[in-house]
Amino acid sequence: MGKTCSKETVPFLTKVDSDKKEEFSLYFKTAPDWLLNAITVEEVKKGTPVFHEGEKINTIYFIGKGLVKVTDNNIHGMSYNHRLFTKMYAYGAMEVLMEVEEHCHTLQTLTDCLLVKVPKNKFERWIHTDIIALKQVSKLMGEYLFSQACSSRDFLFLQGANRLAWLFVDWHEKYAQNGVLRISFVRQDLSDYTGICVRTVNRCLRKFINEGYISRKGNDIEINQKQYLLLKESTEDGFREAI
CATH class of the missing domain: 1.10.10.10 (Winged helix-like DNA-binding domain superfamily/Winged helix DNA-binding domain)
Known part of the structure; x- marks a missing residue:
């Protein structure tokens, strides 16, 4: 059985921004104990690369506090930053659903940040065995990709x-x-x-x-x-x- 995701059962909730506490609680509402117990947090400084495009995915990242930027590199060596996105999002989850082993983009902090980290193997096991979790991950990923598509369309x-x-x-x-x-x-x-x-x-x-x-x-x-x-x-x- 999973825990009720609250600051008493999941201590990292005491560290995230107040406006994100409810988002985290809803996101991990059906998470089992073995997943909640595997969650760790890390405070990182502004300008820190979290992962690079092409690196093997070992961890799924959530942003508990602060802002990050997502950068794509095209074949000509030029960079393009995604539109800033502040809603709940699991960085690395898209690749898991696509069955891709490496990150498709680079993630870097724009401010001092609190990273909430879940081991990839446990995250993968969770969404493969919990249809509610899979729907939640898919919904938020769709919102993120739609936001980026609208931004690119507007720029045209x-x-x-x-x-x-x-x-x-x-x-x-x-x-x-x-x-x-x-x-x-x-x-x-x-x-x-x-x-x-x-x-x-x-x-x-x-x-x-x-x-x-x-x-x-x-x-x-x-x-x-x-x-x-x-x-x-x-x-x-x-x-x-x-x-």
Whole structure:
């Protein structure tokens, strides 16, 4: 029989972000004792690679606290970062369902993070013997892949400055605090997220600053509510022109 997944029976729940406690509890609701007892946590610093594309999968990772980025490398050696995704997700589960032995992408921390880790063999055994768990894993994987597909589709209609503006709008809607978004990403990160070159990123940032769409605070970018609305209007115009 499985345990009731609570902070009393699963101590790592005391360490995860408050808004993720319920997600973890629901995710592992039907998990048996042997799986819950195998879960470990690890605190890692900002900028730490968790795994690389092509590495053998030994562990399934969940993010209990912080932000991570997922990067794909194409055959030409260029990188592309996935859209940031903050919902519950099991990194490595897609490959397990596809019966692939190696990671299909690279995972790296963007902030200090708390990783919740499950051995692959135990995770695999669980979803192969628990239809509720399998449905849950499949549902969340579908949400993740749909989010990435929508992002890629939107980018097809946008060029240069509008791509970067759309990215800032998306991040503002997800991560702004008290109406203000602060970004400390380097230019290469912004290039990897949008698929435009670093030179174009620099040109777009100068344009946005000069036109009042964003502000610069030291090495950081700051976007308030008024600037967010200007960027959103700009991207909507870009979509209308493209379509």
